[in-house]
Amino acid sequence: MKNYFKLLLALLGASTLMTAANAQDHSAEGAQIYTDYCEACHQIGGEGYEDIYPALKDNEFVNGDKEELIYLLLEGRAGMPTFISDLEVDQLTTIINYIRNSWGNTAGEITQEEMDAAYDEIAEEEDGFGPGN
């Protein structure tokens, strides 16, 4: 997490106390999203569960190509759900940066612009009927 903060602060340049506070909130929000939406399967600490749910800690895919990970969150992947309808687009950015920079993961961070571009490509127009079977 330390690296994550350093990176964030460096990116923000002339950081103020306010910015630092925001950064902390950001990570707290990531942790909360993780608890609500990820932990049921990927477990506390991103440890995974046997060979059923992959560990996110030290995971090559998580730490690898960021664009692939962005699309995974937006579209799902085999058993993995899509979160495009359930999380706000900024929350999607937050959770990706959280899992890429937690539990010893030190992948670079993604920007909101990168997420927005993918989101705009994937998002479908709401037909008003909602989901359901």
Add this chain to the structure above:
Amino acid sequence: MTDTDNSQPSGMTKRSFLQSVGMIGGTAAVMTALQGWEMGFASEMDRPPEMSTDGKGKKVIILGAGLAGMVLAFEMAKKGYKTQIIEALDYAGGRCVSARKGSVIEEVGSEKQVCNFQDGNYVNYGPWRIPAEHKSTIYYCRTLGVPLEVMVNKTGKSYYYYENKEGPFKGVPIRQEHADIDFKGYSTELLAKVADQGALDQLISQEDKEMLLTHLKRSGLIDSKEFNYRANRARGHSSYPGAGTNFGKLSEPYEMADVLSIANASRNETADHPAVMFQAVGGMDQIAQGLKRALKKSQIRYNSEITDIVQDDNGVKVTYKNTKNGRVRSEEADYLISTAPLGVMQKMNINLSEDMAAAIKATSGSPACKIGVEFNHRFWEQNDMIYGGVTSTDIPGHRILSYPSGNLFGSAHGDTGVILGYYPIGGQSIPISNLSMAERTEFALSVGEKIHPGNYRKYFTGESISVAWHKMKYALAGWENWSRRGRTRSFPVMQKGDNRIFISGNIASPALGGWMAGAIEGAWSTMEVIDKRVAQQG
């Protein structure tokens, strides 16, 4: 799809070609293509496809004894294929299940639940409603002798309950019939007024305007002079009429602004979710059990978890482990069809082509949670006049509450019943799956008590059973869907198969994800693909 010949698709069945056409050009394009072949929709979907070849004794191993796997085994065996299903669990049906006394649900890393409902009570924790247009599902119920009954999907008496929208209805259960008719009534009023004032004159002819106004006035919702929406018989009575001089009292509409604060909920109705739907008598698992009865016992091998699948140009070898005694066995076949949920299939060691492996990943698993809550008094019927139907809420992780359509009036097995206590799908269901079983029950009770104060907790028997499908080891999702990009790029790759390996089930029906019809028609489409292969290559 090849692009060498636009009129006759090569390497694809008519069905798959039509599906591709549909994805690219929409329904109109499909209809045009169908007209080219002088075919209509109905004959395509209401019975299994005719196959051109007999199976010539070819052996087909099928992964999964869900609806798709059993349909494949049943239909292909009839055509002369030797079919063998390999199933990881100890029962047939896959996700087509109902929980009743003695049923067990065990999620990954969670406590084991054993259902203890009274005899006759059950909850469909898998599929639970069949629309009339799912002819394929109804075909098997009819031909296998599985009795269906009406499943009431919509009743005006059930409620909208919203606590996250500001306004006078916040936290107040509102009868759906009142909110729906008021929305329609005010829309009728506004339309009649603007039409009468000439505001539509640029849009429709004078003649059509007169007809429109005539119909609007005949609706009974507005008065014929001022066009104001007012109390009416469609909305019903606040004081019920009776004998003698009791003419009752019509109920007063809500204020328009108040109705607008909730009316959009009434849009949750589609042609495949009509008011009247169907269910199998005694539990939807009876459809799976009907298919199981149609198979030979030896056609399903239970408790068998796949470890390796190796294919070459001549056939496929499957290795699996008995989950009870650890014994490892191998079996060879000419073809393999996997109907395993894709999240489960991903864990198997298979020598798929790169294209196929990539295609599978263009899908997602949809999480879904359900809970059945048992009551020892049908208070919703006797107190609220609710007979089946669905109450909608805006409580995150809750979504709906559905009243039982079976045992109406308690006439089948007494004054008792099971309410589907919640049914969140997609990401919103995941926080619910984080809860312990006791916490899930408490969540369902707390919401139910808001809708039925004084009754929901009072008549709860203490028995409930819940599922989080994404936490079931051999499902990992309620169903699977193609991503939008996957539908066009990857589905055709998957559908034509990978040498000796084919993938079927609801994922083979991109427009019917999560429906039993998706599993059945997916199986039918895979049969056609293999039939064509065998006809061409032997």
